[in-house]
Amino acid sequence: MPEDPIAHSELAALTRRFEETSAQDSREFGIIKSDLTAVRLQVGNLDQKVENLSSHVTQRLDGLERKIDGFIDEQRTVNATMVELLSSLVGKSTGE
Template sequence: MPEDPIAQGGIATLTRRFEDVAEKTDREFGIVKSGLTALRLQVGNLDQKVGNLDTKVSALGEKIDRNQAQIIELLTQLVGRDPNAG
């Protein structure tokens, strides 16, 4: 029994549609994957910058502590002195 040409045409149409959708899905997946890779790189960069900022904040805190200690020492030296004395 010969194959039905209408059925074969329908199968061919469905196959093309399936392949088109599969190709589109593959492209979209590639775009999403590329976006995720870029996002990972940005997060890594951001993490590194935050780490550097943490180091700078710690150093600044230490410098503030030293300055406060110097101010206290100077104020302590001034307490009890005659302001009119040279």
């Protein structure tokens, strides 16, 4: 059977298109892989920043809780002192 020049031409064109598409796909895959690596690095950095921020907030809240506890203790002492003073005045007239 003789070779068909049109069929060879079509086959060559299809082969070229396949190779061009394959090369383009490889480049695009490389770009996507590179972008994915960059995103992973950014997520890692953000994760570390969130962890540091969480630690900082926890420390600040602990300090605030200690201050509030101290204020409540001081207020209890003041209230107790006022009750003692008022109790000592009960039954006394204002002229004494």
